[in-house]
Amino acid sequence: GENVEQHPSTLSVQEGDSAVIKCTYSDSASNYFPWYKQELGKRPQLIIDIRSNVGEKKDQRIAVTLNKTAKHFSLHITETQPEDSAVYFCAANSYGGSQGNLIFGKGTKLSVKP
Amino acid sequence: GAGVSQSPSNKVTEKGKDVELRCDPISGHTALYWYRQSLGQGLEFLIYFQGNSAPDKSGLPSDRFSAERTGGSVSTLTIQRTQQEDSAVYLCASSLLDEQFFGPGTRLTVL
Numbered sequence: 001g002e003n004v005e006q007h008p009s010t011l012s013v014q015e016g017d018s019a020v021i022k023c024t025y026s027d028s029a030s031n032y033f034p035w036y037k038q039e040l041g042k043r044p045q046l047i048i049d050i051r052s053n054v055g056e057k058k059d060q061r062i063a064v065t066l067n068k069t070a071k072h073f074s075l076h077i078t079e080t081q082p083e084d085s086a087v088y089f090c091a092a093n094s095y096g097g098s099q100g101n102l103i104f105g106k107g108t109k110l111s112v113k114p
Numbered sequence: 115g116a117g118v119s120q121s122p123s124n125k126v127t128e129k130g131k132d133v134e135l136r137c138d139p140i141s142g143h144t145a146l147y148w149y150r151q152s153l154g155q156g157l158e159f160l161i162y163f164q165g166n167s168a169p170d171k172s173g174l175p176s177d178r179f180s181a182e183r184t185g186g187s188v189s190t191l192t193i194q195r196t197q198q199e200d201s202a203v204y205l206c207a208s209s210l211l212d213e214q215f216f217g218p219g220t221r222l223t224v225l
Contacts, residue, residue: 032212034212034213036216042218043205043216043217043218043219044157044205044216045216046213049212049213089156089157093212098169098170098172098173099159099162099170099173100145100147100159100162100164100209101145101209101212101214102209102212102214104156104157104159105156106156107155107156107157109154
């Protein structure tokens, strides 16, 4: 079945710097890769996703890149702000597995220092 | 439209008591998921339903945990004889296609 690895587990940056979170997946059949942001005490919410027919997608300060050959995808946040501080989860879709349609990484706690 | 809702939002119980946690998915979503999240930790998958069926229950931590879904809608997660290590936030999510939409969670505290 699908396995998703996420690094780093914690990341601290200065306000205004960029942050990069990386994930790898194992199932070459996966074709949907969402990223969720979970602020303290809140529910995870989708912030951006990418499908395997594109290599990059941008939404303002957030971008995601996908390398299908290497089976890895990354979240890039530019010009970080204190409100970007949260836990970020990557995920990959999976068919026929025991966990339903998405396999999540273990999360990255991002701290943006003002 | 209405999102995923969960009740209660908070539950404090004594060790050894049974608890029921409820999840109301987004109307029309065929898949429903339960996760557990301990403080500062990731999403621990528990169980998912496709319609009313749970294809695999091996994610449930012990036989004290059970879940059901009726009418392809509401789901209940039951924890019998609660233990202190069951204290966590229990998150429910639903999906129709790829994206999972999460509920606000139930914070369970076992004293």
